[in-house]
Amino acid sequence: MKIAILGCGVAGLSAALELRRNGVEVTLFDKSRGVGGRMSTRYAGAWEFDHGAQYFTVQDPDFRAEIEAAIDAGIVSRWNAKALYLKTGSLTADTGRDRYVGQPRMNSLPKYWAEGLDVHLGRRVTCARRTDSWSLKFENGPAVSGFDGVISTLPPAQAEVILPTGFSKLAAVTSAQMHVCFCLMVGLSAPINPGWDTLRVKDLPIDWIAINNAKPGRSQDVGTILVHSESGWSDQHVDADRDWVQDVMLKSASALLGLPLQNAPHIALHRWLYASNKTSPETPCLKGDGFVVAGDWCLGGRVQGAWLSGRAAARTFL
Ligand SMILES: Cc1cc2nc3c(=O)[nH]c(=O)nc-3n(C[C@H](O)[C@H](O)[C@H](O)COP(=O)(O)OP(=O)(O)OC[C@H]3O[C@@H](n4cnc5c(N)ncnc54)[C@H](O)[C@@H]3O)c2cc1C
DSSP, X not given: OEEEEEOOSHHHHHHXXXXXXXXXXXXXXXXXXXXXXXXXXXXXXXXXXXXXXXXXXXXXXXXXXXXXXXXXXXXXXXXXXXXXXXXXXXXXXXXXXXXXXXXXXXXXXXXXXXXXXXXXXXXXXXXXXXXSSEEEEESSSOOEEEESEEEEOSOHHHHHTTXXXXXXXXXXXXXXXXXEEEEEEEEESSOOOOSXXXXXXXXXSEEEEEEGGGSTTOOSSSEEEEEEEOHHHHHHTTTSOHHHHHHHHHHHHHHHHTSOGGGOSEXXXXXXXXXXXXXXXXXXXXXXXXXXXXXXXXXXXXXXXXXXXXXXXXXXXX
């Protein structure tokens, strides 16, 4: 059996590994230049920022086994972050499950999973059609055919445009929606320690600040701060002027940190159009006839959900 997997984020890689373990030939395609999708790292001169997933938690026993193998391989570490929550003026501990991160950077884990897989990067899929076998068309480059099945792990709005005609679960894909998130990356000349590693905040344009350089295995030569915008505010300002968005976020974060971030040697803003779940079918994956749709948005909207969804999609072919 030959299966094509669209998307090389956590869900696509999880699907690929499950199929490969069971002797199935897999080929992966992603529009980006690297693997990892939203579990990603932005490189900017001396600075590196985990500008997508900040950390992940583990509840499922099979996912735990996978993560423990990555810990043994030195690719994942537990992050004993000093985490605080600021709400209506009072600061409390931001308690929760154990946090894990890829090391030395978040994309170390998807890169590790992708080792030895047949991955084709820079290939944006535009259409999937079935005749004798499944064939895929791309924005650039030749079409590819000969697949017995296809798994899409694209966010719903991106999956919708490439679905085969008559896909039986179309309504579930079109009704799934995702929040926008702006990610502000601030690079400093030295590491910073404001007395906490993460600060979750409420009722502001921003809802998260992380001291990236406080994560295990990160460079201690420079300082790196990561700020995320709040989801409702982000949706409302999706098309707003980027300089204005950056300015609002910088002012908010500067006030919370007590530091004039506007003077930092490196400042950059990234917009994630499809960052987190707004509405979800809450099912592991959506199976059509030889075409399966998966991704974090099907199941919980986090790294673990993506991994479980990808594996569920793979199992529909086994
Ligand atoms: C800002 C932010 C913060 C987050 N924080 C956390 C967190 O703290 N903890 C947590 O657990 N999760 C977090 N998440 C969510 C986590 O990153 C995702 O749940 C997970 O990475 C999703 O994996 P996926 O494989 O389902 O999707 P993706 O990672 O989005 O993978 C989809 C892939 O499809 C590719 N693609 C899209 N269209 C096409 C096309 N037409 N052709 C080919 N390829 C295409 C994309 O390039 C991408 O690589 C965060 C996400 C964001 C954006």
